[in-house]
Amino acid sequence: MVGREVQQVTPREAILGKIRTELGRAAGQHPAPLAAPALRIPLSDRNLYKDLFVQSFEKLGGKAIIARNTSYVLPALSTLLEGKRVVASNAPFLRSCGITDLPQVQSGFTDRELLREACAAADIGITSADYALAATGTFVMLASPREARLISLLPPTHIAVIPRSRMLASLDELLSILPKPAEQTSSMVLITGPSRTADIEQILVRGVHGPGEIHAVIVEES
Amino acid sequence: MTEVLERLGYQVDFPAAQTCCGQPAFNSGYTGDARRVARHFLDVFNTADYVVVPSGSCTSMITHHYEDIFQGDAKMLESAHRMAPRVWEFSRFLLEVAKAEDVGARFDGIVTYHDSCHALRELRIKQGPRRLLAKVQGLTLNEMEAAEECCGFGGTFSIKFPEVSGGMARTKIDSIVKTKAGTVVSIDSSCLMQLQGVIDRSGLPIRTMHLAEILASK
Amino acid sequence: MATIKETVADPRLQLAIYSATQRLIDHRAGAVGFKVFPEYQDLRTLAHDIKKHTIEHLDYYLEQLEANVVAHGGQVIFCEDAEQVTDFVLNLAKQRNARLIVKSKSMTTEEIHFNERLEHHQLEAVETDLGEYILQLAHQRPYHIVAPALHLTRYDVADIFTKSLGVKKEVVIEEQTKIARSVLRDKFLQADIGVTGANFLVADSGAVVVVENEGNARLSSSAPKIHIAVAGIEKLIPRAQDLAVFLNLLGRSATGQPLTVYTSFLSGPRREGEVDGPDEFYLILLDNGRTKLLADPDKRQSLYCIRCGACLNHCPVYRKIGGHNYPWVYSGPIGAIITPQFHGVSKDPWLPFASSLCGACAEVCPVKIEIPKLLLKLRAEVVEAKQREGAGGLERLAFRMFSWMMTHPRVYLMLACIGSALAPITPKIGPLRKWTSQRSLPPLASTSFHKWWAERSSK
Known part of the structure; x- marks a missing residue:
């Protein structure tokens, strides 16, 4: 056979081709318009978010602490941190609360391997959070040079210190102010309660792979 | 009827x-x-x-x-x-055409009502039969926990998968027994036939009746 | 593996399935009621509409997704089948000199026997979800989409751990969890590659969204230097903001949680200055038969599924026969409609018939898939396929007789009388024997309604 070219169809072309054939669509054909996203944000008083957050958070098994301002944070955490190995994130807010000045706290990591080792050995990881969602008791963590991922994940206890001003009503409000999280970060994680499983007999056990104990410190004025 | x-x-x-x-x-x-x-x-x-x-x-x-x-x-x-x-x-x-809730029936005893699947989920019939039963003199309606669970009949399903179908009926009947009802009422004869068949096989003193039979009682 | 008959007759297994599904039913009921979640029904309709729109324009959104993943420094790999997935992963592992893969729960990788395929090439893939890990040790497949080890008790788990890990017998669930945590923690820290599934693919963001409770998906996607997400092409949603609809439904429908413990929204490798996170990100988009489900506008709905498992929990048939009696990894009502479409209706022709058509599944489906309607369609297809293959003649004859009888009232009446006369001997034949294996026959009325009515009217 002469001059016969073997045309290699890539899996990508094959799949998109099949889809278009089955749906009767042409390549590049734009979709019909889709209704605007439905975000339901309750018009409740922002002053209520803190109490609502505490209520939802404690229902999940978290422990909430209210600090009037940044100078109340250290005293509130002193017993919890005593004699523990602690890793803190690079969030400036933790510095302004004085957490990074404590002798048992390691912070300022820029190297992945060192961070990993420290987190794997730590008893407690302290972070801030970009937002907190009142309706569900959720921390919203955007990965950045200030917030590494493993600090809220590897140590058995996680403490998040959050200014009250970062409280939002719910997931819907979060998505209304962050319509495209990927533009801000490679990883946005919503943390709603301690790590848990019910895989054996549907019995709830806390602290499987992530922290089994979580605390929220809400700072009223910052 | x-x-x-x-x-x-x-x-x-x-x-x-x-x-x-x-x-x-x-x-x-x-x-x-x-x-x-x-x-x-x-x-x-x-x-x-x-x-x-x-x-x-x-x-x-x-x-x-x-x-x-x-x-x-x-x-x-x-x-x-x-x-x-x-x-x-x-x-x-x-209820909707004749506008009759009380049809002048009398039935003495405890009954429980079985929601047949197609009436419940395709026709959205849930409260109607209960309202009719509530007006029957002498009748006590005890709700069972699994009122909305399938009896397991499913037409040819009952013959193609007899063990599964029978098992579903037995689960349902366990729930019926707990109500202390002597009668199970439904608006589908096929469910009642299935339930009665398994009830009889278990030798339980429960009978099944169509809602119409109850409403015709005096 | 226990057959349907054995499963129904095994009181221990029945109790395990019943109590676990009942807990899931109760949790869901407590989270979707009108008082606690008044928008639930509206969101179901919205979710259905968004999925319908996405699937109807699947090629467009896939290309949009791909462009956005690439823009964030990730790579997209389209795969038609299991082999292409394995080839890609093996190649990458070879290039990066990788030996160990940690995996978080993913039905899509179960579907293509990902672990077994890699094992043949000396690449170890460890499941890290507690339930999946137990099953991997026991060499079993998931019993349930959401609760994979739903059929096992703590005593089963104790035996499995002793046999596979050499630990002493431990029957306290908290302690069993600790054992798994410590074994798997080492794996996470040593792994070269982390593999996750995806609950959603977000087209406008080039992101994968993974929901979980344990933290193993977070670890799999952030501890190793390479993150590979494997997802079916149908997992798409157009916009990040649509997550407000889907996340509000998924956790509630699955386990009654307004949000699962961790929801990860991941778009590409770590960026400039981020201390941790993967250096490389790959998104594998798998067809594996999904495109076959697109042609029929009704059956296409099967691709809307968000794998919450609610239809399994509420299905009285699943609750009797359990997960392993279904022929494929997808069990319950959703399995009964997608398996025949992926594998052809002739492979397990009984499957669409294993339902009493009670409709409990459709009632709890968060994306409103009309499961009973699709079961009926598939039943008709099974019958047609049998006819083409020249099989199922007896049943076809029976229904031909049925329709003939039912359109000839005189014959119908006559046969009804003969039926009454023959009643005492019929329990021994055919379908009636199956009926009486479980139940007594209804006593036949001494006179038919037709006869009674005729006599009444003539008076």
Whole structure:
């Protein structure tokens, strides 16, 4: 056979081709318009978010602490941190609360391997959070040079210190102010309660792979 | 059913040529055979003002699924569309057409009500039969926990998967027994046949009755 | 493996399935009621509409997704089948000199026997979800989409751990969890590659969204230097903001949680200055038969599924026969409609018939898939396929007789009388024997309604 070219169809072309054939669509054909996203944000008083957050958070098994301002944070955490190995994130807010000045706290990591080792050995990881969602008791963590991922994940206890001003009503409000999280970060994680499983007999056990104990410190004025 | 309807002043006719709505064939994948039977149904009941059906399942077949089986047959589809609003499940007919909640019945004893699946989920019949039962003198309605759970009949399912079907009925009956009811009431005879069959096999002192039988009691 | 008959007759297994599914039913009920979640029904409709729109324009959104993943420094690999997935992963592992893969729960990788395929090439893939890990040790497949080890008790788990890990017998669930945590923690820290599934693919963001409770998906996607997400092409949603609809439904429908413990929204490798996170990100988009489900506008709905498992929990048939009696990894009502479409209706022709059509599944489906309607369609297809293959003649004859009888009222009446007369001997034949294996026969009325009516009218 002469001059016969073997045309290699890539899996990508094959799949998109099949889809278009089955749906009767042409390549590049734009979709019909889709209704605007439905975000339901309750018009409740922002002053209520803190109490609502505490209520939802404690229902999940978290422990909430209210600090009037940044100078109340250290005293509130002193017993919890005593004699523990602690890793803190690079969030400036933790510095302004004085957490990074404590002798048992390691912070300022820029190297992945060192961070990993420290987190794997730590008893407690302290972070801030970009937002907190009142309706569900959720921390919203955007990965950045200030917030590494493993600090809220590897140590058995996680403490998040959050200014009250970062409280939002719910997931819907979060998505209304962050319509495209990927533009801000490679990883946005919503943390709603301690790590848990019910895989054996549907019995709830806390602290499987992530922290089994979580605390929220809400700072009223910052 | 006839008795209750006549008590309410309706003239009841029972066309002798009637047979079946075609559901058994439709549910088993024999759409062609179901279509033949459905066509017969539409012929036989062509002139009735109201077709009152003592079964949620059959009602749903006619009002919901004739649409599917006559897809592509404009003439039959139209005929099915004309029929649908005239077809009424018995309890709904009493409440919404005859506007009768109290039909003057008396039945002494504890009963429990079984929500048959097609009545509940396709026709959205839930409170109606209970409202009718509440007006029956001497009757106590004890709700069972698993009122909305399937009895396990499912037409040919009961024959193709007898162990599963029987197991489903036994689960349901466990829930019935807990209510201390002597009678299980439903608006579908097929569920009742299934339940009675398993009840009898277990030797339990429970009987099944159609809602119409209860409402006809005096 | 236990057959349907054995499963139904095994009181221990029945109790395990019943109590676990009942807990899930109760949790869901407590989270979707009108008082606690008034928008639930509206969101179901919205979710259905968004999925319908996405699937109807699947090629467009896939290309949008791909462009956005690439823009964030990730790579997209389209795969038609299991082999292409394995080839890609093996190649990458070879290039990066990788030996160990940690995996978080993913039905899509179960579907293509990902672990077994890699094992043949000396690449170890460890499941890290507690339930999946137990099953991997026991060489079993998931019993349930959401609760994979739902059929096992703590005593089963104790035996499995002793046998596979050499630990002493431990029957306290908390302690069992600790054992798994410590074994798997080492794996996470040593792994070269982390593999996750995806609950959603977000087209406008080039992101994968993974929801979980344990933290193993977070670890799999952030501890190793390479993150590979494997997802079916149908997992798409157009916009990040649509997550407000889907996340509000998924956790509630699955386990009654308004949000699961961790929801990760991941778009590409770590960026400039981020201390941790993967250096490389790959998104594998798998067809594996999904495109076959697109042609029929009704059956296409099967691709809307968000794998919450609610239809399994509420299905009285699943609750009797359990997960392993279904022929494929997807069990319950959703399995009964997608398996025949992926594998062809002739492979397990009984499957669409294993339902009483009670409709409980459709009622709880968060994306409103009309499961009973699709079961009926598939039943008709099974019957047609049998006819083409020249099989199922007896049943076809029976229904032909049925429709003939039902359109000839005189014959119908006559046969009804003969039936009454034959009643005493019929329990021994055919379908009736199956009926009476479980139940008594109803006593036949001494006279038919037809006869009674005729006599009444003539008076």
